[in-house]
Each structure stands twice: as structure tokens, then as C-alpha cells.
Amino acid sequence: MPNESARDAAAGSGIATTRFSTHSLAASEQLLAWRSRVGHVVDVPPSKRQLAQGFAGHIDLYAVGGMIFTDCSTDALMLERSVARVSTDSRRDFVFHVFLDGEIGNVTGMHRKRSAAEPVKGIVAFDLNQPFRNERPACRLLSLFVPRDIVEAGLPDAGSIHGRIVQQGSPLGHLILDHAAAISREMPKLDRHGATDALTAGAQLLIAAFRKESRVTGAGRASLQAAVMGQVRRYVEANLHQGNLTPASVVDELQLKRATIYRWFEHEGGLGTYIRNRRLREAAEELVRFPHLQVMEIAYGLGFKSASDFTRAFRRAFDISPQDMRARAVELLNGGT
Known part of the structure; x- marks a missing residue:
């Protein structure tokens, strides 16, 4: 109290x-x-x-x-x-x-x-x-x-x-x-x-x-909409590294109405796009956090099935390749310009 x-x-x-x-x-x-x-x-x-x-x-x-x-x-x-x-x-x-x-x-x-x-x-x-x-x-x-x-x-x-x-x-x-x-x-x-x-x-x-x-x-x-979307976001965040994370698996696991959830995530480009964008953001952070890991280890760990798919999606999202982002981050950490 x-x-x-x-x-x-x-x-x-x-x-x-x-x-x-x-x-x-x-x-x-x-x-x-x-x-x-x-x-x-x-x-x-x-x-x-x-x-x-x-x-x-x-x-x-x-x-x-x-x-x-x-x-x-x-x-x-x-x-x-x-x-x-x-x-x-x-x-x-x-x-x-x-x-x-x-x-x-x-x-x-x-x-x-x-x-x-x-x-x-x-x-x-x-x-x-x-x-x-x-x-x-x-x-x-x-x-x-x-x-x-x-x-x-x-x-x-x-x-x-x-x-x-x-x-x-x-x-x-x-x-x-x-x-x-x-x-x-x-x-x-x-x-x-x-x-x-x-x-x-x-x-x-x-x-x-x-x-x-x-x-x-x-x-x-x-x-209600804000709380449900928060619930979905938390579930996605907790399962980014699960290969079977899909829009269908999210609504099934949380027992939500598929059409409603898909409509509520339209401003994110759809729930599938939201999941992919969160995985790409996580990949970008892991490239910097875990420099000892191979790029494809990170990609496979986040559900991407091939190197070309990951690199293409990463470049589309950040206008830079995964390898170049890591190199630039290492250079900045080491005091480079």
C-alpha cells in the first residue's frame, strides 16, 4: 500500500x-x-x-x-x-x-x-x-x-x-x-x-x-488492443530464436483471433513483417555483441534459412551488408573513423 x-x-x-x-x-x-x-x-x-x-x-x-x-x-x-x-x-x-x-x-x-x-x-x-x-x-x-x-x-x-x-x-x-x-x-x-x-x-x-x-x-x-499487442510483442521477443516462430504459431499459442491480430499489425506491414524486422534488429545487435560468432550462425539462430535470404533482407532493412555492419562497429569500438 x-x-x-x-x-x-x-x-x-x-x-x-x-x-x-x-x-x-x-x-x-x-x-x-x-x-x-x-x-x-x-x-x-x-x-x-x-x-x-x-x-x-x-x-x-x-x-x-x-x-x-x-x-x-x-x-x-x-x-x-x-x-x-x-x-x-x-x-x-x-x-x-x-x-x-x-x-x-x-x-x-x-x-x-x-x-x-x-x-x-x-x-x-x-x-x-x-x-x-x-x-x-x-x-x-x-x-x-x-x-x-x-x-x-x-x-x-x-x-x-x-x-x-x-x-x-x-x-x-x-x-x-x-x-x-x-x-x-x-x-x-x-x-x-x-x-x-x-x-x-x-x-x-x-x-x-x-x-x-x-x-x-x-x-x-x-x-484491450494495446494489451493484446503488448502480449504478442512479448511472445515474439521471447521466441525470436525459435525457428518455428510464425504469425500462425503466435496466434495459435496465445489463442487469439487471427483476423483481428493481423489487422492490428497492418501498420507494421503485417505480423510476419513485424517478426522478420525484429529478427533483423536482433541480428544487427548480435553481430556487434558476439563478434566471435559467424554471421550465418546468427542468421540461422534467428530462423533465416539461407545466407542469401538473410543478406538480402538485412541489406534491405539497413542499407548495408551484415559483414560491413560488423566491420564498421568493430572500427568504431576501436576508435576508428
């Missing part, structure tokens, strides 16, 4: 970042330190066992563009936002918890119990303008705090999603999980603009997932 200083810092330049862990603390201090860390938003009632045996918790926080994203791992714990807390603090945003590992646990405190009878993996939404209690097992979760006006713009009856759960296997659940995990991996490398775009897309995907209508429209549609 974020603190107010990080929230205020987000209004300045760049991305406000904080990290906190109980690892270096004495066992008797760990739960109390965690309670103090998140206590401005929720209470963490301590148990005798936690006070005696210790509590493991780690959180990375990023604040940018009016939103806050956290990557948090903890032992089992109880979170409670009481009526008294709601009535005395000013937190009125929404928080969406996306569970990467572990179950959501028991969610109570609303007008009716929202948690499922069996353990559930997925996403839970909380309106910080309402009380709740969440007793959860050890887990790793990614949280996105979204300003109230953004949620209400997409959900006229926004308060009704409080405590609601979207299961991992739902139509948008898997895509949100993938998008949130990608944000967690990439956030340390993103600039303010890139981070804001990623979190905005995530917020719109979450709003779409909790909207009762099955049809995704408006900002949700644009965010």
Missing part, C-alpha cells in the same frame, strides 16, 4: 519509487513494521504467532500519472479497513489486487459476503470509500490504485464492484494477469510517459473486466 509522500512525489517529474522489506528486521519487529508501513490505508491486526515467529513482506511501489502500482509479497495476514478508518481519512480511490501467486482468501465486510466458498485465484476490487476485511494466505499480488473519477467514468455504479472477484479464467482475467506481470517486469525501465500509458491501459482493462456488459467499448477497447 502506498504512503502519502510517494503519492505527492508523483506530481513532480519522473516516477516516484519506494521499496520496503521486513527481511533485515528482528522477527519481533517485522509484523509491526509492516503494519506501520501500510497503516495509513488499512490496519493489519497482529497475531501472537506473527509477533513471535516473524513476518515476511516485501513491496515495490511506483507512483506516476495519478496512479500507484505495487508489487507485493507477504506471508498470510489480515487486512482491515474499518468504518472508523473510512470516516476519518481521505482515501476515496479504488484498488485492484491481481494475484500472481496464492488465493484471494476470505473477503468480508460489505453488505454481503463476496468471497467464493472455495479458494479463488484472480482479481479483487476494493472501493476505499467502503469498509472491508480480507484474510488471505501467503501470496504475491500486484495492485493498481486508480482515482475514483477514472473508475466512475467507466462504471456508473462503481461502488457496486466493491469486494467483487473476477476469476483468473475469465475472458479478460488472463490478459490482465499477463499485462500486470509485464508492467512489474518493465516498470523499472520505463520513463514517465511509458509508465503512465501502461498503467492507464491496465486501469481500463480492469474496469472492462468488472463491467457487467460483455462488450468492451471506448477506452476499454483501446486498452
